[in-house]
Amino acid sequence: MSSHARAYRRDSIILQFIGNNVQNFTPLTAFFGGALIGVSVTLLLWFNGRLAGVSGIMNGVFNSPRDEMIWRLLFLGGLIIGAFLFNRLHPGFVSLRQGYPWYLLLVGGFLVGFGTRMGGGCTSGHGICGIARFSQRSIVATLLFMSTGIATVFMVRHLLELGQ
């Protein structure tokens, strides 16, 4: 193969790679969306002294004193309102999935609930707040749930071919 042909082949591989991913991969909105989440956890810690771990906040709604319950409900309500408003301002920006197997959602939800209680946090509590204060527990937890998440998706999508 001539060097010219080789260079052409390399470029087409790169183009193919970028082309395949360009409609899925959204680095800018991802980064700034993430920064907003960073501002959100900053506010809650700075004023209220709380780390915004969503699984912990959800769990605390039902077994806390009254005033604990109220701020938790307000935070979770805010989460819903935020997504609702954004979707109103930019309809169609976020696409909605349809027809995903309901049993994967229920079983997945159950494991998410059980696992986050046992492990003491989720993507926000360990993945963002924990890593931001360099907690070793959180770094280990985040690496672990990402790994089992990747393994699970591999099983579900490529071996069992469900939910596609």
Add this chain to the structure above:
Amino acid sequence: MKYLVALTSGVLFGFGLSLSRMVDPEKVLGFLDIAGDWDPSLAFVMMGALTVAILSFRIIFQRSRPVLESGFHVSRRTQIDKPLLIGAAIFGIGWGLSGYCPGPAVAAIGLQTFEAVLMVMGIYSGFFAHKLLLKTASGEGHQRKKST
């Protein structure tokens, strides 16, 4: 005031999850699907959040207390124990099955999708099951103490 902060923080979080499209479980699964058409967006969300939080936490923890409370509510646990490892592993499996972690599951209720309702129901049943397990485990411990 404390309540207003909680509400504002929640709204910002919901906006952030929407702008980053993490309320869409397919985006999350696209990140976890390294053997498919891999979508690294979630890594950029983490980078964005961590860039802000690492800096701000540094400054905040120099204070002796938060603005509106008498102290910080922060876990002082440092031990990497079995529950942490098993729990995180189980959480990851549920995340991979559904594409939702707790934040997006709650936020997606605002998109009026039934998926989110199922997911939140699942999560609360998991919380409940864990509580039951703890209760029976401590109950057994109690009995064992009695018998010896």
